Amino acid sequence: MKELTLEKFEEAAELVRNVTLPTNLEYSESLSSRTGGRIYLKPENMQYTGAYKVRGAYYKIATLTDEQRAKGLITASAGNHAQGVAYAAKKFGCKATIVMPTVTPLIKVNRTKSYGAEIVLHGDVYDDACAKALELAEEHGYTFIHPFDDLAVATGQGSIAMEIVQELPTVDYIIVPIGGGGLITGISTLAKMLNPKIKVIGVEPAAAASMTAAMEKGEPVTLPSANTIADGTAVKRVGETIFPYCKENIHKILTVEDNELIGAFLDMVENHKMIVENSGLLPVAALSQLDLKGKKAVVVLSGGNMDVITMSSVVQHGLIQKDRIFSVSVLLPDKAGELVKVASIIAKENGNVIKLEHNQFVSINRINAVELRVTMEAYGTEHKLAILKALKDGGYEPELVDTKLY
Numbered sequence: 051m052k053e054l055t056l057e058k059f060e061e062a063a064e065l066v067r068n069v070t071l072p073t074n075l076e077y078s079e080s081l082s083s084r085t086g087g088r089i090y091l092k093p094e095n096m097q098y099t100g101a102y103k104v105r106g107a108y109y110k111i112a113t114l115t116d117e118q119r120a121k122g123l124i125t126a127s128a129g130n131h132a133q134g135v136a137y138a139a140k141k142f143g144c145k146a147t148i149v150m151p152t153v154t155p156l157i158k159v160n161r162t163k164s165y166g167a168e169i170v171l172h173g174d175v176y177d178d179a180c181a182k183a184l185e186l187a188e189e190h191g192y193t194f195i196h197p198f199d200d201l202a203v204a205t206g207q208g209s210i211a212m213e214i215v216q217e218l219p220t221v222d223y224i225i226v227p228i229g230g231g232g233l234i235t236g237i238s239t240l241a242k243m244l245n246p247k248i249k250v251i252g253v254e255p256a257a258a259a260s261m262t263a264a265m266e267k268g269e270p271v272t273l274p275s276a277n278t279i280a281d282g283t284a285v286k287r288v289g290e291t292i293f294p295y296c297k298e299n300i301h302k303i304l305t306v307e308d309n310e311l312i313g314a315f316l317d318m319v320e321n322h323k324m325i326v327e328n329s330g331l332l333p334v335a336a337l338s339q340l341d342l343k344g345k346k347a348v349v350v351l352s353g354g355n356m357d358v359i360t361m362s363s364v365v366q367h368g369l370i371q372k373d374r375i376f377s378v379s380v381l382l383p384d385k386a387g388e389l390v391k392v393a394s395i396i397a398k399e400n401g402n403v404i405k406l407e408h409n410q411f412v413s414i415n416r417i418n419a420v421e422l423r424v425t426m427e428a429y430g431t432e433h434k435l436a437i438l439k440a441l442k443d444g445g446y447e448p449e450l451v452d453t454k455l456y
Contacts, residue, residue, distance in 0.1 A: 052201075053201065054201055054204065054205060054208070054235075054236075054239050054240075054295060056240075056243050058202075058205050059205055059208050059209070059212060059236075059240045059243070060212075062105070062109045062205045062206045062208065062209050063209040063212040063213070065108065065109055065112055065206075066104075066105045066108055066109055066206055066209050068108065068141070069098070069104050069105075069108045069137065069138060069141060070097060070098070070104060070105060070209075071096065071097055071098055073092060073093050073094055073096055073097065073213070074217065075090040075091065075092060075214065075217050075218055075348060076090065076091045076093060076322075077089075077090055077091075078090065078091055078321075078322065078349075079321075080317070080321040080322075081317075081334070081337060081349070084337070084338075085337055085340070085342045085343070085347075086342060086343035086344065087342030087343055087344060087345040087346065087347055088345070088346045088347070089337070089342070089347050089348075089349060090218060090221075090346070090347070090348045090349070091322070091324075091348075091349050091351055092210060092213075092214060092348050092349065092350045092351060093324065093351050094210065094330070094350060094351055094352050094353060095324060095325065095326050095327070095330055095351045095352070095353050095354025095355075096324075096354070098137070099130070099133040099134055099137050099161070100130070100133065100161070100353055100354050100355040101130035101133065101134070101282075101327075101330075101352060101353030101354070101355060102130075102207060102210060102233065102350075102352050102353065103127075103130040103131040103133065103134035103135075103197070103207075103353070104133070104134035104137055104138060105134070105206040105207050105209050105210070106131075106134065106197075106200075106202075106203035106204065106205070106206035106207040106232060106233075106236070107125075107131060107134035107135040107137075107138040107195065107203070107206070108134070108137075108138040108141070108206060109202055109203070109205060109206030109209075110195055110200060110202040110203045110206060111123065111135075111138050111139065111142055111144070111195070112142075113202045114193060118193045119142055119144045119193070120144075121191050121192055121193050122144065122145040122146070122147065122190070122191075122192045122193065123135060123139050123144050123145065123146045123147070123192060123193050123194075123195055124146070124147040124148070124149070124183050124186055124187050124190075124192035124193070124194055124195070125146075125147075125148055125149070125183060125194065125195040125196070125197060126148075126149045126150070126176060126179040126180035126182065126183035126184075126197065127148060127149075127150060127176070127179070127197050128150065128151055128154055128158075128175075128176050128179075128229075128281050128282050128284060129150065129154050129155060129158030129159070129162070129281070129282060129355055130158065130282055130352075130353045130355060131197035131198075132148040132150055132154075132158065132162040132167070133158065133161050133162050133165065133355070135148065135167070135195055136148060136162045136165035136166065136167035137165045139165075139166075139167065140165050140166050145168075146165075146166070146167040146168070147167065147168045147170065147183075147186065147192060148162055148167045148168070148169055148170070149170045149171075149172050149179040149180070149182045149183040149186065150162070150169060150170070150171055150172075150179055151171070151172070151173050151174055151175055151176060151178060151179045151281075151284075152171045152172065152173065152174060153174060153175075153281065154171070154281070155281065155355065155356060155357040155360055156357045156359075157355055157356065157357040157358075158355050158357075159171075161355065170182065170183075170186070175275075175276050175284050175285070175286060176197075176229075176230070176276075176284060176285050176286075177272075177276075177285065177286045177287060180197075196289075197230060197232065198229065198230030198231055198232030198233070198235075198285075198288075198289050198292065199230060199231075199232070199288075199289025199290060199291050199292055200232070200289075200291065200292075201291060201292070203232050204232045204233075204235040204236040204239070204292055204295070205236060206236070207232055207233045207235070207236035207237065208235075208236025208237055208239060208240040209236075210233075210236070210237055210350060211224065211236065211237040211238075211240040211241045211244070212240060212244075214241075214348050215241065215244045215245065215248075218346060218348065219245075220346060221248060221346050221347070221348055222247075222248065222249065222345040222346050222347060223248070223249050223250075223251060223340075223342065223345060223346070223347040223348070224237060224238075224241055224248060224249075224250045224251070224347070224348045224350065225250075225251045225253060225333035225336065225337070225340075225347060225348070225349050225350065226238075226250060226251070226252055226253070226333060226350045226352075227252075227253055227254070227280075227282075227283055227329050227330060227332040227333055227350065227352050228252040228253060228254040228260075228261045228283060228288075228303065228332075229254070229258075229282060229283035229284070229285045229329065230260075230285045230287075230288055230289050231261055231288040231289050231292050231293065231296050232289065232292060233350070233352065234250065234252045234261075234296060234300060235289075235292040235295045235296055235299075237250055237350070238250035238252075238295070238296065238299035238300050238301075239295050239298075239299050241299075242299050249301035249302070250299060250300055250301055251300070251301055251302045251303070251304065251333075251336075251340070252296075252300050252302070252303045252304070253303070253304045253305070253306055253332040253333050253335070253336040254283055254303065254304075254305055254306075254332065255276075255278035255279075255280045255283055255284070255305065255306060255307075255308065255329075255332065256278075256305040256306060256307050256308075257275075257276065257277050257278040257307075257308065258273065258276035258277070258278045258280070258283060258284050258285060258286070259273075259303075259305050260273050260276070260285050260286055260287055260288045261288050261296065261300075261303055262303050262305060264288050264293060264296075265296075265297065265300075265303060268297075269293065270287050270288050270289070270290055270293050271287065272286050272287045273286040273287065274286075278308055278328075279308045279311060279328045279360075279364075280308070280311060280327075280328040280329040280331075280332060281327075281328065281329065282327060282328070282329030282330075282352070282353060283329040283332065304336045304339050304340075306332050306335040306336050308328075309371065310335040311328045311331045311332070311335050311364075312364055312367050312368045312371055313335070313368055313371060313372060314326075314331040314334040314335040315328070315331055315364045315365070315368055316364075316365065316368035316369070316372065317334065318331065318334065318351075319365070324351070324354070325354045325356060325361070326351045326353070326354050326356075327352075327353045327354055327355055327356040328356070328364075329352060329353060330350075330351045330352040330353045330354065331351075333349040333350060333351075334349055334351075337349070366455050369427075370453050372430060372431075373428060373430050373431040373433075373434045374427060374428060374429070374430060375404070375425065375426070375427055375428070375453055375455070376425070376426065376428065376434055376450065376453055377405075377423060377424065377425040377426075377450070377451050377452065377453040377454075378423070378424055378426075378438065378441070378448040378449060378450055378451065379421055379422070379423050379448070379449045379450075379451045380392060380421070380422045380423075380424065380441065380446045380447070380448050380449075381419045381420070381421055381422075381446075381447065382419070382420060382422055382446065383419070383420075384410060384419075384420045388422075389406075389408070389422065391444070392422060392424070392441070392444075392446065395440050395441055395444045395446075396424065396426060396437060396440075396441075398440065399433075399436055399437045399440045400429075400433070401426045401427065401428055401433075401437045402426055402427040402428075403424055403425070403426045404425050404426060404427060405423075405424070405425040405455075406422065406423070406424055406425075407421075407422070407423040408420065408421075408422055409421040409422075409423070423451065425453055425454075425455070438450075
């Protein structure tokens with residue numbers, strides 16, 4: 051494919067229906083209330099493969115010749131494109147080999163295997179895995195399917211924009227995560243074709259802002275590192291082929307710190323009952339940087355493939371970050387009744403104690419001072435401050451300490 055055209059986008063939109071589930075827009079009451087706009091979610095995390103990537107993979111494979119498919123397919127991916135290629139290859143009856151970074155979440159590795167693909171783990175980030183995949187393609191004659199720097203792949207991803215505009219013709223903004231740039235290339239290019247007034251905003255991790263760097267330089271550049279919890283967007287260099295489309299069609303690019311994704315994860319779980327992986331949360335976390343009052347915006351939730359261990363860690367850090375769990379150290383005399391007194395004060399303020407540590411060796415004079423560390427649940431910052439005040443009013447000097455839940 052030499053260029054992105056409306057005809058090809060329309061063809062892709064029809065073809066990907068063979069492998070995608072309907073992901074109708076969902077209006078978000080909480081995000082709309084917070085921003086003053088009308089915020090809709092495009093839940094690509096609900097796809098059969100857990101992410102949008104199957105769209106581009108399927109359309110790309112559909113454009114290959116029988117000879118190219120017969121050679122066997124190979125790709126590199128942090129997980130979601132891997133599953134897309136593996137699933138699409140299975141539909142076409144092709145052999146697929148997937149090279150994945152060694153840090154890829156286990157759920158993505160196992161799901162990719164379940165579609166019949168051969169897995170090769172190599173390198174720390176996508177770029178390392180990609181170099182290995184190209185090496186294997188040369189060695190064995192496989193047909194390489196690039197996860198983002200390919201116009202056919204980008205065309206398949208663009209089917210998301212087709213669905214958004216069909217469902218919400220008056221959309222003002224579409225907010226999209228950026229890794230290598232394939233998703234936003236397809237969405238921004240087609241959105242501009244359908245309605246030039248639509249503004250497409252990209253969001254990438256601050257620690258892996260490869261598109262921001264490319265825009266500043268005027269061409270793709272290679273970052274020295276891409277260390278972020280948003281593993282699906284940990285890309286050190288955006289695509290060469292697709293970059294001109296990004297440069298022309300993206301309205302703005304924002305960056306988000308990793309700690310902002312933690313709060314966004316809790317928000318999606320508690321207010322929307324959805325599991326969204328960190329890369330898919332980038333647009334949600336970026337909403338606070340935009341003035342969307344009176345505007346209609348669609349947030350693309352690109353995927354939901356998060357392993358349970360990562361999920362558990364993010365939840366714990368999120369609760370601590372939002373002052374829903376905190377720890378205090380209180381020094382008290384080592385005599386009967388002091389522990390009960392502290393517990394009674396906390397109970398009266400409706401704090402819920404989840405862990406106690408009693409240390410008699412914090413002072414050489416334990417009669418005067420032993421340490422009590424209390425980890426408790428609260429409703430948030432206001433409730434936490436009320437508990438601390440109550441302890442002070444009770445004659446203690448509570449000191450906030452790092453919370454450890456293990």
